Amino acid sequence: MCGITGFIQWNGDLTQDSRLLVKMTETLAHRGPDGSGTWISGPCAFGHRRLSVIDPENGAQPMIIHREEEVYAIVYNGELYNAGELKKELSSRGHSFRTTCDTEVLLVSYMEWGPDCLERLNGIFAFAIWDSVQEQVFLARDRVGVKPLFYSYVDGTLVFGSEPKAILQHPKVEPVVGPEGLAEVFIVGPARTPGHGVFRDLAELRPGRAMIFNREGLRTYTYWKLESRPHEDDEARTAAYLRELIQDTVERQLVSDVPVCSLLSGGLDSSALSALAVQYYTRTGQGQVHTYSVDYVDNDKHFKSHAFQPGADAPWIQRMQEELKSKHHWIEFDTPELVNTLELSTEKRDLPGMADVDASLLLFCQEIKKGATVAISGEAADEIFGGYPWFHREEALQSGTFPWSVAPQLRSELLSPEIREWISPLEYLADRYSDAVAEVPLLEGEDAGQARMRVMSYLNITRFMPTLLDRKDRMSMGAGLEVRVPYTDHRLIDYVFNIPWSIKTAGGREKGILRKALEGVLPQDVLYRKKSPYPKTHNPNYLSAVKQRMLHVLEDSSSPILPLIDAAKIRELAASSEASSNLPWFGQLMSGPQLFAYLTQVNHWLKAYKISIK
Numbered sequence: 001m002c003g004i005t006g007f008i009q010w011n012g013d014l015t016q017d018s019r020l021l022v023k024m025t026e027t028l029a030h031r032g033p034d035g036s037g038t039w040i041s042g043p044c045a046f047g048h049r050r051l052s053v054i055d056p057e058n059g060a061q062p063m064i065i066h067r068e069e070e071v072y073a074i075v076y077n078g079e080l081y082n083a084g085e086l087k088k089e090l091s092s093r094g095h096s097f098r099t100t101c102d103t104e105v106l107l108v109s110y111m112e113w114g115p116d117c118l119e120r121l122n123g124i125f126a127f128a129i130w131d132s133v134q135e136q137v138f139l140a141r142d143r144v145g146v147k148p149l150f151y152s153y154v155d156g157t158l159v160f161g162s163e164p165k166a167i168l169q170h171p172k173v174e175p176v177v178g179p180e181g182l183a184e185v186f187i188v189g190p191a192r193t194p195g196h197g198v199f200r201d202l203a204e205l206r207p208g209r210a211m212i213f214n215r216e217g218l219r220t221y222t223y224w225k226l227e228s229r230p231h232e233d234d235e236a237r238t239a240a241y242l243r244e245l246i247q248d249t250v251e252r253q254l255v256s257d258v259p260v261c262s263l264l265s266g267g268l269d270s271s272a273l274s275a276l277a278v279q280y281y282t283r284t285g286q287g288q289v290h291t292y293s294v295d296y297v298d299n300d301k302h303f304k305s306h307a308f309q310p311g312a313d314a315p316w317i318q319r320m321q322e323e324l325k326s327k328h329h330w331i332e333f334d335t336p337e338l339v340n341t342l343e344l345s346t347e348k349r350d351l352p353g354m355a356d357v358d359a360s361l362l363l364f365c366q367e368i369k370k371g372a373t374v375a376i377s378g379e380a381a382d383e384i385f386g387g388y389p390w391f392h393r394e395e396a397l398q399s400g401t402f403p404w405s406v407a408p409q410l411r412s413e414l415l416s417p418e419i420r421e422w423i424s425p426l427e428y429l430a431d432r433y434s435d436a437v438a439e440v441p442l443l444e445g446e447d448a449g450q451a452r453m454r455v456m457s458y459l460n461i462t463r464f465m466p467t468l469l470d471r472k473d474r475m476s477m478g479a480g481l482e483v484r485v486p487y488t489d490h491r492l493i494d495y496v497f498n499i500p501w502s503i504k505t506a507g508g509r510e511k512g513i514l515r516k517a518l519e520g521v522l523p524q525d526v527l528y529r530k531k532s533p534y535p536k537t538h539n540p541n542y543l544s545a546v547k548q549r550m551l552h553v554l555e556d557s558s559s560p561i562l563p564l565i566d567a568a569k570i571r572e573l574a575a576s577s578e579a580s581s582n583l584p585w586f587g588q589l590m591s592g593p594q595l596f597a598y599l600t601q602v603n604h605w606l607k608a609y610k611i612s613i614k
Contacts, residue, residue, distance in 0.1 A: 006160055007159040025166070144208070187412065228441040263377045267378070323526075342604070349475075374481075443498075
């Protein structure tokens with residue numbers, strides 16, 4: 001895992017821009033603490049920061065291959081889980097290799113098959129390849145967007161990077177945010193619209209898409225997307241095939257030249273991955289698996305059950321640790337640490353994010369990094385298999401908007417009247433929802449109920465899941481930790497998307513077919529435990545701390561957020577009884593404490609990035 005950046009400009013001498021390239025590259029040092037490299041040739045400038053996982057000795061980037069007069073160069077962030085098979089096939093076609101790293105496999109794959117190489121890749125990736133034969137740069141992003149890739153195309157110059165902070169170093173890209181960007185931050189966020197970069201001249205290469213930039217211009221195209229097709233397997237065969245797919249995916253993703261650990265919450269998804277990792281390590285003689293969990297000081301005293309978190313995690317983590325006999329690491333944070341990390345987590349994400357959830361994940365990853373370089377995580381299973389409560393509630397299914405944005409009017413009312421009129425937030429959200437629904441590949445002959453669940457699945461996979469993947473990537477790479485997410489294997493997503501809802505909910509349970517597939521892998525009580533998400537703090541001290549922070553922001557006349565919000569309304573909320581609620585009253589995913597924390601993140605973002613609103 002790494003950080004990549006660069007720029008391509010057809011006219012001019014880029015060798016004069018070597019300092020700029022180094023400056024852009026160094027903004028990504030957290031993503032790659034093990035090495036740095038830059039390369040400039042003709043119109044192309046590539047920069048790379050490296051986190052060594054496979055072949056630490058020989059995998060430096062940018063990687064260059066010369067073939068007679070031809071030159072190919074790559075900067076790459078990701079992991080190919082079928083590198084071995086690809087290398088074998090390429091060797092049979094006459095290619096030789098000088099390293100054991102997947103970077104070389106990817107570059108040689110492009111040399112052999114060109115852009116069509118994407119069809120053959122199983123992995124998570126974002127990369128750019130310079131091709132001197134075609135005189136073009138080829139950029140691509142993995143099918144579901146596990147690895148980020150942003151770009152800016154201004155005045156004929158293409159600038160790209162793993163994170164916006166690298167691109168914003170380029171003098172042609174300014175930190176300007178307009179009405180659409182503000183709507184993304186205040187109404188759509190944190191589930192940002194795919195492809196939207198929030199900053200005016202910034203865009204995101206969407207998952208499953210590739211880009212070719214040559215002297216004729218910039219062309220983007222889709223190489224993979226979700227497709228609807230009839231599901232032919234019965235429940236038993238579906239469960240058996242899922243078991244095979246999940247086991248194959250986990251074992252592919254455990255391959256590494258550095259230690260791999262597992263994140264363990266005691267829930268179905270992470271427990272299953274941890275159990276499969278233990279089985280694989282035992283079978284291959286690789287020793288004891290290390291597992292990690294996160295919690296908060298005094299959460300046991302203050303925990304309140306609700307639909308998204310019906311039970312505390314700690315007893316179940318203990319249950320699984322004893323079952324797996326893993327080397328477990330209990331990580332715990334207190335309120336001051338969470339509050340003090342809100343600003344840093346904003347900078348790691350280049351945007352205000354999921355408040356305490358981002359901050360605690362960053363702290364968690366920093367602790368894990370002390371003992372490991374690679375971790376596996378149960379991210380995305382709920383989006384793919386339909387685990388969230390909103391999959392099972394009629395009001396959410398009939399809401400006519402994203403299920404995580406069911407109270408947009410409340411958010412809109414927090415904006416100043418001038419900003420509300422300028423950005424038309426409710427209309428913007430409605431348009432983005434209509435765009436998303438229009439993309440859904442409905443299946444001919446499908447009844448209304450199944451079609452409705454297909455829409456809900458599509459929205460979760462293409463809109464909400466990328467938010468959590470972005471959070472996981474930015475917070476983990478912010479600590480120099482690679483986190484792999486086996487449930488995002490494209491083969492698994494493609495198959496599960498077409499499983500009928502009646503089979504997905506086998507046994508009358510959410511994620512029923514996944515539970516059935518994992519029979520024998522987990523103890524029955526863990527296997528059928530009610531869903532529990534990434535844990536939040538329930539300590540009332542957190543509310544007090546973030547509320548005071550927000551009130552200080554409101555009292556500071558220089559706070560850049562003030563012209564954008566209704567300060568009187570915020571003060572009114574801070575003084576209300578609802579402010580103490582730790583239940584999702586402010587939309588599905590924004591509790592009172594998270595609201596105040598989020599707004600302080602917005603203020604810090606505006607200030608730290610010197611953002612102009614226009």
